[in-house]
Amino acid sequence: xxxxxxxxxxxxxxxxxxxxxxxxxxxxxxxxxxxxxxxxxxxxxxxxxxxxxxxxxxxxxxxxxxxxxxxxxxxxxxxxxxxxxxxxxxxxxxxxxxxxxxxxxxxxxxx
Amino acid sequence: xxxxxxxxxxxxxxxxxxxxxxxxxxxxxxxxxxxxxxxxxxxxxxxxxxxxxxxxxxxxxxxxxxxxxxxxxxxxxxxxxxxxxxxxxxxxxxxxxxxxxxxxxxxxxxx
Numbered sequence: 001x002x003x004x005x006x007x008x009x010x011x012x013x014x015x016x017x018x019x020x021x022x023x024x025x026x027x028x029x030x031x032x033x034x035x036x037x038x039x040x041x042x043x044x045x046x047x048x049x050x051x052x053x054x055x056x057x058x059x060x061x062x063x064x065x066x067x068x069x070x071x072x073x074x075x076x077x078x079x080x081x082x083x084x085x086x087x088x089x090x091x092x093x094x095x096x097x098x099x100x101x102x103x104x105x106x107x108x109x110x111x
Numbered sequence: 112x113x114x115x116x117x118x119x120x121x122x123x124x125x126x127x128x129x130x131x132x133x134x135x136x137x138x139x140x141x142x143x144x145x146x147x148x149x150x151x152x153x154x155x156x157x158x159x160x161x162x163x164x165x166x167x168x169x170x171x172x173x174x175x176x177x178x179x180x181x182x183x184x185x186x187x188x189x190x191x192x193x194x195x196x197x198x199x200x201x202x203x204x205x206x207x208x209x210x211x212x213x214x215x216x217x218x219x220x221x222x
Contacts, residue, residue, distance in 0.1 A: 031208050040120060042199055042212035043154065050207075058209065090153060094208050098144060102153040 003027045004103040006091050012109045013081050021076045021106050023091030030095060032074040034058075034066060037088040037105075046089075049074055081110040115140075115202055117213030125221050130187040132216035134200035142203050143176055143183040144210065149196040157185075159203070190220045 004025045013019050023032065030051055035043040035058075045058030047066040055066055063085060067075045078085055091103040116135045124130050134143060142161045146154040158167055160176035160183060167174045171194075173186040187194055197217045201210040 033209065035210075035212075040214055042117075042214045043201075043210070044212070045209050048207065048209050056207070059211075096208075098142070098159040098203060099156040100154075100208070100210060102155070105153050 004091060004093055004101050006089075006103040006106050008106060009104065010107045012111065014111050015082055017081050019078045019081055019108070021089055021091075021108070023074045023076070023103055025072055025091075025093045025101075025103075027093055027101060028071075028095075029093040029101070030071065031093060032068065033092040033094075033100065034064075034074070034076045035090045035092065036060070036085075037090060043090065046076065078108075078110075081108075083110045086110045115143075115200055115211060115213040117200055117216055119216055120214060121217050121219070123219045123221065124190050126192060127189050130190050130194070130218055132185050132198050132200075132218075134183045134185075134213050136181050136202070139180045140176075140183075140202050141180075141205060144201045144203055145174060145183075145185050146199045146201060146212075147196050148199065148215075152196070154199060187218075190218070192220050192222055194218060195220050 007022045033048040034046040037043045044060050049068045052068045065077045086109050089106045092100040094100045144159045145157040148154045164178045165176040171188045175184045197215045199215045200213040
């Protein structure tokens, strides 16, 4: 959805580099999520946030950190990227209804 | 965490054939959601089921939630090339809204 945007869309980086993936939404949702997708594993939750003062770890938070700069912005950082963090990363938003709205994804390659 | 297992991982069908993907849990689910991801795209919400034995239809798609609320299925009647993609089931945590995804079933349709 154009309501949820992610930058960059593609990124190639080297082992040990710090990288930030950004997510913005215009849906006015309080809840934001970061997932990674790997072939055969589905999507796994990295971090989630209910508002700017609330950050929670998901299933696979090791090696990642997040920042909720505003209600509309939720960034994911890899402090020191490693090759097994090569994946497709999705940001998602929701309100109290069941549906989550996903961004277009960021394809990250760590060499 | 409480996982949901999804089978098969891949399915190739001839256009016009039916297709079914199954989602199973060892524990009782409060709900089950289904998402579709087109090739190169992002997951898009299809439906949420919450009631034991629930059956819902969306055109050629039929969604079922088992009587014991431990399994679910998505059935597509007379597949079309537009049905190509990966179908994910997911359980939603009522308190946090976070999703635990199955591994997905990738559907290929031969014209």
